[in-house]
Amino acid sequence: MSTLLSQDAKALLDGLAEATLIVSADGTVLGLNRAAQQRLGSDLPGRSLLDRLAGDGQDALRFIQRCFGSSAPLVGALIVSDARGSERLKCRGNRIALSDGPAVLLRMLETDEDRFGALSRKVHELHTEITQRKHAEAVLQESLRERELLLRELQHRVKNNMQMLAGMLLGAAREATSNEAHLALRDAANRFSAVSAVQQLLYGSGRLDTIGSEALVNSLIASLAGMTRAPLETAKHVDPVDLPIEPATPIALVLNELLVNAVKYGVPAQGNQQIAVEFRHDAGHITMIVHDNGPGFTGPDAQRRASGLGLVRALLRQLGGRLDIENQGGARCMARFALPTPRAGESQ
Ligand SMILES: Nc1ncnc2c1ncn2[C@@H]1O[C@H](COP(=O)(O)OP(=O)(O)OP(=O)(O)O)[C@@H](O)[C@H]1O
Ligand SMILES: [Mg+2]
Structure with a gap:
């Protein structure tokens, strides 16, 4: 001093x-x-x-x-x-x-300048940091948008390819010379359509990871129309559920098999053919019921492993569920399983 x-x-x-x-x-x-x-x-x-x-x-x-x-x-x-x-x-x-x-x-x-100088410097620093973060966020958003666009494009292509393959199978079924080959190819085309329905719904849903239960059931029921010339009455009850993409395909295949069987075998001796479909969601469990007004199960064929119901049982086992069949004024098939929860971090 x-x-x-x-x-x-x-x-x-x-x-x-x-x-x-x-x-x-x-x-x-x-x-x-x-x-x-x-x-x-x-x-x-x-x-x-x-x-x-x-x-x-x-x-x-x-x-x-x-x-x-x-x-x-x-x-x-x-x-x-x-x-x-x-x-x-x-x-x-x-x-x-x-x-x-x-x-x-x-x-x-x-002076005020002394008193607020440090504060305004800090505000300036924060402002700079916020600006930088906003910029980084904008860059991230942009790349996320880009990835979503690519994923959509990919889904679009997969959907188109599947439609083309289903068309080829149906074409081959039509041209098959033996009835056996015709039926085998038609069933294959039908199963393929069930899988491709999931893809189509996914593409059209605006989401990338789930499809709605109502859209799925409607799409599968709609595809039955081409299977029979006889009048077919369908009724449905569907609890709305967002189905994660992974189980959506086996779910579609199971329901499709049950519906196809109901159309093929659930033909009543007289009157219109009726098929009632339920898709219920209760405490994380899904119950799908397909009930027709045909003759019901009559023989041991329903236990065959290498057939539609064999596939249904195998798929339900994968989902940790089971199939119950009974006759109740026609065949009544009930598939029940727990809905897998999306993996952590999985979102739209
Ligand atoms: N809704 C039904 N009503 C009456 N019988 C049925 C019904 N669903 C299935 N069955 C009987 O159970 C048998 C087995 O059905 P499953 O779906 O396993 O095989 P499939 O329909 O004969 O052949 P695939 O499904 O492989 O084309 C059928 O052949 C039929 O006899
Ligand atoms: Mg079958």
Whole structure:
């Protein structure tokens, strides 16, 4: 510290954080602390403070003298001038008694700029960070959109390819010379359509990971129309469920087998053929029932492994479920299984 002062006055200046000077009544600087040196320069002790002030300094001198006459702090302002320009410093001054005699203690008040400078710097930093994050987020969003578009495109192609293959199988069925080959190819085309229905619904659903139970059931029922020329009455009850894509295909295949059997074998001796379909969701379990008004199961054929119902049982085993068949005014097939929950992190 630059000072002409005794130890007690130096200690007083050292103890103050704000820029502080001790001046005599005529404005001669007796000492100043480090903060004041940074503002006013360290060569001041022994010089007149007025030399550092703008104008002739008479206002400042009057203020210093008023302070000299007051033991209570008075508020005023000093306009400091240097090569960089002038700066108005608010300050508080009062008389103090030093061992060397009375003098004026001048304490600079913090300006708003000092007080809020750090805060506004922080705000500026945060603003910069937010801008950078927004930019990074926009880049991520863009690449996500791009990936979704690619996935949609892929689904579109798969859907088209499956439709083309189903068409080829149906064409081959039509051209088959033996009845056996015709039926085998027709069944294959039909199963293929059930799988491709899932793909079509997925493509048309606006979602990438689930398909709706109602759309799936409707699509499978609609595809029965081409199987028989006789009038077919269908009734349905479907609980709306978003089916995750993975189990959706086996679910479609199971329901399709049961529906196809109902159309093929559930033909009543008289009256219209009726098929009732239920798709129920209860506490994470799905129950699918296909009930027709035909003759019901009559022989041991329903237990054959290499057949539609064999496939149904195998698929239901994969889903952790089972098939129950009974006769109740016709064949009634009930498939029940737990709906797998989507894997963590899997979403649209
Ligand atoms: N709804 C039904 N009503 C009466 N009998 C049925 C019904 N569903 C199936 N069956 C009987 O059960 C047998 C086995 O059916 P399953 O679906 O396993 O084989 P499939 O229909 O004969 O052949 P695939 O399904 O392989 O074309 C049928 O042949 C039929 O006799
Ligand atoms: Mg069958």
